[in-house]
Amino acid sequence: MIDVDGDRYEYEDIPGDGDRAPLLFLHEGLGSVGLWRGFHQRIAEATGRRTVAYSRLGHGRSGPPHGPRTREFHAVESEVVVPAVCRELGLERPVLIGHSDGGTIALLAAAVMPVTGVVTMAPHVVVEEFALAAIRDARTAYETGDLRTRMSKHHDDPDVPFYGWNDQWLSAEFRDWDVRAPLSAITAPVLAVQGTEDPYGSAVHVREVAERSAGPVQLVEPVCGHSPHLEQPDETAAVITEFLAGLP
Template sequence: MIEEVIDVKGKNLFVKFNNSLKNKPTIVFLHDSLGSIQLWRDFPEKLAEATQCNVLLYDRLGYGKSFPMTTHERENNYMELEADVLNDLLSELNINETILFGHSDGGTIASIAAAKYSEKIKAVICEAGHIFVEEITIKGVKEAFNTYNTTNLPERLKKYHGDKVDMIVKAWTEIWLSEKFRTWNVEYLLKNITSPLLFIQGENDEYGSLNQVEKTVSQVGGDAEKFIIPNVGHTPHKDSPEIVLNKSIEFINSIISSI
């Protein structure tokens, strides 16, 4: 795996990738709101090896080993802008056939990217993504922020993000808990997703209801499938890794056979 910091239109992003398999798509992993390359653990390598695909992971600006954000302030379209950064990164690395696997914010970014840049994206696995704001999401963010302020979570996160932790927590919680973000909704983009989509969600997701899944799969322009895992919360790939891995392998193999 190659590891390096790449300048993507002024944003210095830490990337980790393997592109040695010719005529194979690249699985791109998009982390959640407090995530990083490291926090995926060995899941990406297992999925890439099982499907014989190339793989790309990157820390979004402000996260992991990427450079810090210039400000914690975000507008409602911050995930739409991250989809543009993803497209720029793919162009920089000359990657033209991708399968996106995104978790939480990363799942939303993956879906938006598939709607905006369909020529590069052959399929999407959206795990616990959001397309609109729900009360359960706001409650989950409030509880996470309380945990951050009352436990050793800051110290645990510093292992992955260094001294950028306070900035990313502030960026995440302030926008999601703001009044202006209540109106955020990207359902209008779903009809532009023409590549196959698999939506994975834990039945007990503490950040989103199954309405996120139903409204997504019913509105995308291409084929869509839902995969709900009982007794699992917001991070199925960590809570039930084998179940998520096997389903993802099945889905990706079906895509590869049709490319």
């Protein structure tokens, strides 16, 4: 656990080569350190870089959030929390590796702080109606199926991350959420990965990143769903490792 501005965060810190930029993993809306399912460890081993993964407030074993999420959640995480975690852990010009909501946070953080690169998997930059349908289905699975039981293995209180994520995305104030404008401030190289069969988002998100970012963007669109790193781990690890090898 680490204390950041009075809040307690669960994290894992894997040592690596101090001459190369460290990696900071940012999990999905229902995720945590444990729910990377070892993928961050695999990338650490493959690259030899120092690798850190942490659980946001309300996730995993981290402390509780300060209140319900608002439409500014991603902005606060990227502009306040990520820089603070980096300062506390001594992560200078990290490579941010994010998935889903974490992929959005990685992009927005790269627009406001110095980073060496960004890997964003299945990020969100606008709201798509078909994705909201999948989010509604997830609520049904949580309340009537075994999703809550499965989440309870990885979170102190699974209701906090689930309803924090689900309520935010389904709220009326979130319907016109749009974070495309800040993407133009990204100058670091970006690897954007988007599964072609993702029920939570289409290729519009990564293509907006490619169009608007001021730095180089590599697009990869594997045939998979929302979690390329879990559904196609070998291929995803290979493309990330290759991207990291080409960074300064």
